[in-house]
Amino acid sequence: ARRGFSSSAVRNLVIKHVTIIGGGQMGAGIAQVAASTGHSVTLVDTNDDILKKSIKGIEGSLKRVVKKKFADKPQAGEEFLQKVLRNVSTSTDAASVVHGSDLVVEAIVENLKIKQDLFGRLDMVAPEHTIFASNTSSLPITDIASSTNRLDRFGGIHFFNPVPVMKLVEVIATSATSQETFDSLLNFSKALGKTPVSCKDTPGFIVNRLLVPYLAEAVRLHERGHGSKEDIDIAMKLGAGYPMGPFELADYVGLDTTKFIIDGWSEKDPGNPLFSQIELLNKLVAEGKLGKKTGEGFYKYK
């Protein structure tokens, strides 16, 4: 069927042009997947050096994909790679590129004020129809959206690290998110080849709300002297079928990130024992042992 300005087309926006803000771990991954699935992507960060690094990272990651997917067709692989890279452009000024976007995905630093400032500015220049979405892990979407006048066209789209590998996307509706916006975000997630699940705007959505208290309790169990890190990891891998044990996973996620999430929730819900302080975690973070990324967390890495 022809796609015109029929009311159904307007109601269910097909997302073609995406602005992704933040070219770090998550933003670069989202950009890669969106470009690989035929979307035109503008990746935004604060300066050109960061953006160059993001593009290099995307290229390296794509090369690994191409090597596998086009193992016996290197020519087709090279063409795919170039086509995907042509789908990505970069900018250091979100306000000047957002005019052509159906969707803005924000993946910048996890700070409410900075996210609100960004969306508040963009709200004044973005087209009417443009949907805004945040990839935040721990901040309420409702709070981020409050700096804009498009509460009905604002939602959450929460990816998992590494984005090209992890199949899940949590799509989050606030009490003001319209059904049309929510459906567009669900369809966009599917168009990326992901499996979306529907979430409410509650702390941790689904995955982290279950995962973070589990990680915390694993550390507490160890602190009580009831199991070594190694044994707890082996137990959860072989006994629960998890691909990583809780200490391995916490090191992978980052101990600072894990602590940041627990602290944020505990501030909102002080008496909740699920979010109580964990001495060992605090100590490692204070010592700068943040996990894999710093070479040491619960374990040491080469």
Ligand code: NAI
């Ligand atoms: P990161 O630190 O790797 O990347 C953030 C990027 O945003 C940096 O390149 C930084 O220069 C840029 N940035 C900061 N302020 C900016 C601004 N005002 N305008 C434009 N660019 C700006 O962080 P990461 O890990 O990619 O996380 C980003 C967001 O994604 C956070 O909200 C985080 O909670 C969320 N998230 C992180 C996951 C993870 O496993 N790392 C998983 C799911 C969500």
